[in-house]
Each structure stands twice: as C-alpha cells, then as structure tokens.
Amino acid sequence: MATQDSDHHAVANADGDETAAAGQAYFDKIIAADSRIEPPDWMPDGYRKTLIRQISQHAHSEVIGMQPEGNWIGRAPSLKRKAILMAKVQDEAGHGLYLYSAAETLGIPRDVLNDQLIAGKARYSSIFNYPARSWADMGAIGWLVDGAAICNQVPLCRASFGPYGRAMVRVCKEESFHQRQGFEILLELANGTPAQKQMAQDAVDGLYAPALMMFGPPDSDSAHSSQSMAWNIKRFSNDELRQRFVGMIVEQVKVLGLTLPDDDIRFNEETGKWEYGELDWDEFNEVLAGRGPCNAQRLTRRREAHENGAWVREAATAYAAEKAKREQVA
C-alpha cells in the first residue's frame, strides 16, 4: 500500500490549526471515552491512514481469498458441500464489498484501492498465497484460517471507527459459520477412510504455521501495533491473540482426532499463556515480499478479471449516462 508522509498534510493545513485543535480535542475525548469516531468527524491523518491501510488490506484479503476456495467449487465431492462452499465464497465477496465501503467513508474510492491491489502495491493476508491443493484444505482454511481471522476480528467489532466496527459485526457472524463448516469438513474426513484422514492431517500440517502467522509479526517487531492500540483500533497485541488462538485449536484438534505439527505447544502455568514452537518468520517475510507459492498467480487472476471486465463496466457506465440524459430530455 502506498504510504504518504503525514507531516506534509499537517503543514498544508496550517491555516486550519484552530479547527484541528478543536477536532483533536474532540477526537481525544471520544477515544478516552472508548466511544466511536464517525466518517464526518475530524480525525488525525495518521488515524485515517492506518484505517485505510487496515480496512483495505482486509477487503483485499477477502477478495483474493475467494481464489483458493473458488478452486474447489467445481470439484467439491458432494452437492451439499458444493452449495456450502459456493455460499461461503459468496460471503467473502460480500465482506470485500462491506469493507471497501467502510474504507470509502474515509475518502478513498474503491477503484483506487483496486488499482493498488492489482499493481501489487497493496497487501493482503499472506495465507492466501499458499495453494489449496486438496479438498481437505477447504476444511483447514475454514477451521484454522477463518478461526484465526475470528480471533483477530472479534475485538475489531469494538474498533473506534464506527463503520469498521459495524462491518466487523456482520463479518464475524458469517466467519464463525465458516469456521464451523470447515471444522465439520475436517471432522467428516478424519472419521472417513484412511486416505481421507491422511488428507485432513496433511491439510492441518500445511496450514498450521501460516495460520499462526496471520496474527502478524511478533510484538517486538510489529510496526503498527502500539499506536493502533492507543487509538482503540486494536485491542490485543499480535502475540496475545496468537496465544489465545493456539489455546483454542489445541483443544479442538483433539475432537478431530488429528494432531498439530508442533511438539512445543504447552500451557505455561506461571504466565497463564499458551506457548508454541518457533515460527519461520523468514518464510513469512518471503511470502509477504511477494515470493510465496501463489503470489503471482493470485494477482494475475485478479488483474485478468479486472481487465477482462473493463468493457462490461464501461458499458454499464455508458448505459447509465445515456439513460440519465434521456430522462432529462423527457
């Protein structure tokens, strides 16, 4: 995502110093009261930029996330599973739409965000740069990836920016449904034939570490965390959320009769926290830098869909303009 120097903007607005001071006072009061900032309210540039970055990354993740699951719509092994998967991918497109809309309330059009995405300038969740090779990945994506997303997103329902918090309420409801569907896919496979059970275990093995990395870098290396917490956007640190997630899945995996590929998971009685084995952050950074297994494929698909659809969007715009003109004449 393109970042701009927030100081330039502040200098350009020097004339509005008084307004800004009043705005800042109001903003600080709202944040201190843990209440909500709405789109017309004054907000610091950094707050606006942080939200645009975070909300658009989230929207892009939903949109790119349609691809690994879309990859299995055609091959879903039962019609019921096909229907559930189709509905799920459709929900993701819907989440993308709410989130782009929330970002638009901050003054950035969806077109611009989309252009940033297809130009490779925006980020989205690294997890979607891993391939969905087997049907069991549909289960593991639901259980682990959507599960991690829920851990991240439930606290965001209380985010200080109103449109984001409200969008997250609906997103979280649907995500929790997706997580249960994913868990059910794995449960069915784990209780199925030996080949099915192996498929399920392989998928969990493959997605465990990438899912843990979805919470972002360790707190010691997280660039944005502390300011976001001060602004009541983030409520818990990356590591806090990651520990909480490990505590959840370590119990759930027992119900599945599968294992997590991490021998170092243990509950630390002293700290009251779950501990887990070291994650390969070099791999994370490689994928983040665009060198993951599917980065190029995902962006190419998005770019092609956008470019192939240009004539359709132009037609719709031309039709609407012509219709408006005719109505004016009439």
Next chain:
Amino acid sequence: MSSVGTTPVVATAMGAATGDAMASATRITPGNALRPEDIAGKVAAGSVVVPQDVASYALRLGDDALILAQRLGWWVSRAPELEEDIALSNIALDLLGHARSFLSYAGGAWGKTEDDLAYFRGEDEFCSAHLVEQPNGDFARTIARQLVVSTFQHLLYNRLVDSQDATLAAISAKALKEVDYHQDHAYQWVLRLALGTQESRRRMVNGLDLTWPYIAELFDDDELIDRLEGIAVRPSSLRVAYDCRITQILAEAELDVQEVPRAAGGGRSGRHSEYLGHILAEMQVLAREHPGATW
C-alpha cells in the same frame, strides 16, 4: 404463482410443519422452504413414491440446473465486478439447489441419492440440454445463455407449479421465485451490453449468435412428455410465450432475433456436446477417486 388447488396437495405430500395445511409450510412459510434433504428424507422413508417416468423427467430438470450451476461457478473470482461475483454465484447456488431437489426426488425411483446421480453417472446417462453445456465465453455469452435459460425456466416452472405431481410442483414453486431474479439479472445486462458501448454491443450480438442454435432443443417434445400429461409441462407449449418475451426484450435492446439453423440436440437422450465430458471430469473427479466415501 401457486394455484390454490395445488397447495393442500403439496402440504399433504411433503408434510406441513404445523397447523393449517393451506398455509403450506413447504412452499410459503419463511424458514420452512422445501429443502433437498426434506425430499431425500421423504423418498428414503417411502412416504413419497416416485414413478419411473416422473423420475426421468425430474432428472432432465435437475441435470439442466446442475450443469448450468457447474458452468456458472467458474465465474466466482473472475467476474467484471465484485457485485457480479456475488450475483453469478448466487444464481449458481439457486440452480444447484434446484438440481439437488430434482435429483433427490428422481433418485427415489432407483434407490439413489443426489450424489449417486451427480457423481457416478456416465456422460450418456446425463440428460441436460446442449445449451447449458456451452462454454461461458465472455460475460456477454454467459448473459446470452442466462437470458435464454432463465426465460425458459421461468415459463416452465410457472406452469409446473400446477403439476399433478406434488413434489415437482413444490420444487417449482420455490425455483420460480428464484428464477424470476435470474431473468431480471439477464434482462438488465442485455440492455446494458446492447446499448452501452460499440464494443459491448458487438460482444452481446456475438454472444446471442453463439446461443441461438441451442434454443430449439429446449422446446422438443418426446415420448416421455407424452406419457406425463398433466405432470410434465409440454416443452413445445412454451414456445410462443418464450418467443414473445424474448422478442420484447430484444426489441428494447434494439437487437434482432437471428434465424439460424438449429443444432441437432439429443441431450435428453444422452447424446451430448463435446463439452459435457470435460464438465463431468472436473465435477466428478474427487468423488470418483474415493468411491464409497462420505464427505
């Protein structure tokens, strides 16, 4: 939409949830819409008996819906706008729901489930029309196919709600409401593409040209239809209304109906386009790798 006469029959056949059978839990009450699982349950329990001919007819309806759903599912993550990803996948999802209901019902005649029929029949046992097997092409070609199929299905289900077969009538009543939206979606896009830009018009005309040869097959009658008087809808009886509706839409879009030779067809008796084998190869591959497995 649903005639008063058929409603109690349906409620009796498929089971009303509570109270007044005229309220028709299966067809109207929100939250109690007819689900494929309900049909499969009734059929498995033997409370609904499915005659062979009715099953063969249901199979045709189900296969059309299934193959088209399979085709449309491709668009997810590839549509011109996020709104269209949603619209096309929603239409695919509706069609898949219709397919599941029709196949669950048809399977009752042969002791088969919807999945037995979808995943373990060979190409020549499918009875979809060639039109739904045609490639998606560009967005205009998909919309042209949608225009024809949704118009046809709307007319069909609008009549089938009066079928003497209560289950076909019930499935149709639910499908009709959904196909109504499909038809509007296709109509709205035909106008936009035909009257939008030169490029979109060229593509819309091309999409329709590629679609015309496959329309006639939809209206073919055969012996099965003859044997199902009062139960099935005679396809040829829908042609006049279909032509009337399509002509109206095309006139509004300032397009002409082309007179082109019809393709041979044969889908109803298992003679398919070359495309179907590929569609089934994708759809069936995983299920066939694990015969007997449940998912």
